[in-house]
Amino acid sequence: MQTLNTTALKRPEVLNGDPFLVIDNVSKIYPTPTGPYTVLDGINLTVYEGEFICLIGHSGCGKSTLLDMVSGFRKPSEGEVRLQTKRITEPGPDRMVVFQNYSLLPWLSAFENVYLGIDSVYPNKPKAEKVAIANEHLAMVGLADAANKRPRELSGGMKQRVSIARALALRPKVLVLDEPFGALDPITREELQEELLKIWSDHQVTVLMITHDIDEALFLADRLVMMTNGPAANIGEIMNIPFPRPRNRARIMEDPEYYNLRNQALDFLYRRFAHADE
Numbered sequence: 075m076q077t078l079n080t081t082a083l084k085r086p087e088v089l090n091g092d093p094f095l096v097i098d099n100v101s102k103i104y105p106t107p108t109g110p111y112t113v114l115d116g117i118n119l120t121v122y123e124g125e126f127i128c129l130i131g132h133s134g135c136g137k138s139t140l141l142d143m144v145s146g147f148r149k150p151s152e153g154e155v156r157l158q159t160k161r162i163t164e165p166g167p168d169r170m171v172v173f174q175n176y177s178l179l180p181w182l183s184a185f186e187n188v189y190l191g192i193d194s195v196y197p198n199k200p201k202a203e204k205v206a207i208a209n210e211h212l213a214m215v216g217l218a219d220a221a222n223k224r225p226r227e228l229s230g231g232m233k234q235r236v237s238i239a240r241a242l243a244l245r246p247k248v249l250v251l252d253e254p255f256g257a258l259d260p261i262t263r264e265e266l267q268e269e270l271l272k273i274w275s276d277h278q279v280t281v282l283m284i285t286h287d288i289d290e291a292l293f294l295a296d297r298l299v300m301m302t303n304g305p306a307a308n309i310g311e312i313m314n315i316p317f318p319r320p321r322n323r324a325r326i327m328e329d330p331e332y333y334n335l336r337n338q339a340l341d342f343l344y345r346r347f348a349h350a351d352e
């Protein structure tokens with residue numbers, strides 16, 4: 075297994091130099107009926123404030139497990155994850171997660187789905203302020219006119235917009251996205267990628283996002299973290315993505331460097347760390 079020295083990697087110039095989110099020698103071992111199963115083995119990653127990190131790797135290598143330890147849904151078996159030097163031990167509103175399957179409450183409107191989160195985290199804020207925050211975030215994702223619709227009346231893209239609005243309404247420091255656009259058609263997916271970049275730069279939130287799509291990662295991320303296969307997966311390589319921001323998809327795709335990076339990622343996934351069945 076090849077592991078790159080992550081500390082030697084150059085981080086994007088735009089960021090301040092203090093480590094923001096630190097994954098420090100993290101391993102995860104699940105108990106199974108046939109004995110302990112080591113999913114992740116000694117992961118180290120330092121993320122800087124405001125970075126956009128994409129995570130790619132074959133199915134089952136442990137990407138969700140890793141991000142679950144950032145969001146606090148699971149605990150490391152060894153090592154620790156720290157946000158601004160504080161050890162993460164449980165979920166909190168400073169780290170919000172958006173899943174592929176939207177996870178909206180079907181009996182609540184788009185507005186109510188967003189409002190509920192705000193109300194539970196800030197019960198003592200005046201109601202008018204909470205309503206304003208919910209409306210502001212729905213408008214930000216272009217859903218002001220759909221605020222009263224229930225999830226079953228919304229398209230997949232609209233539901234994912236509500237999920238993003240709900241997460242950002244709590245003003246998290248870290249936004250964790252677990253394959254958020256995996257279920258969307260290609261056009262909606264591209265639209266949402268562009269919206270996400272705008273929101274990311276407006277909110278200055280730090281993003282960790284799992285994707286299976288190399289092009290999506292090259293368009294969005296400052297760095298692409300490529301994972302080796304499990305069991306005992308690790309970070310195999312971290313790719314710096316140098317395209318200037320704001321990014322323009324057409325311009326990036328004219329850049330020969332785009333194809334160099336794309337080939338490098340393909341080589342990693344389908345030659346160096348190919349799945350046995352691929």
Ligand SMILES: Nc1ncnc2c1ncn2[C@@H]1O[C@H](COP(=O)(O)OP(=O)(O)OP(=O)(O)O)[C@@H](O)[C@H]1O
Pocket residue numbers: 104105106111113131132133134135136137138139140304
């Ligand atoms: N609670 C658990 N107990 C035992 N094994 C688990 C548990 N949760 C996940 N696993 C196993 O850990 C491995 C990593 O799972 P994980 O969901 O983190 O992978 P992933 O890279 O996110 O996969 P995908 O891309 O398919 O979503 C898998 O083999 C999975 O079966």
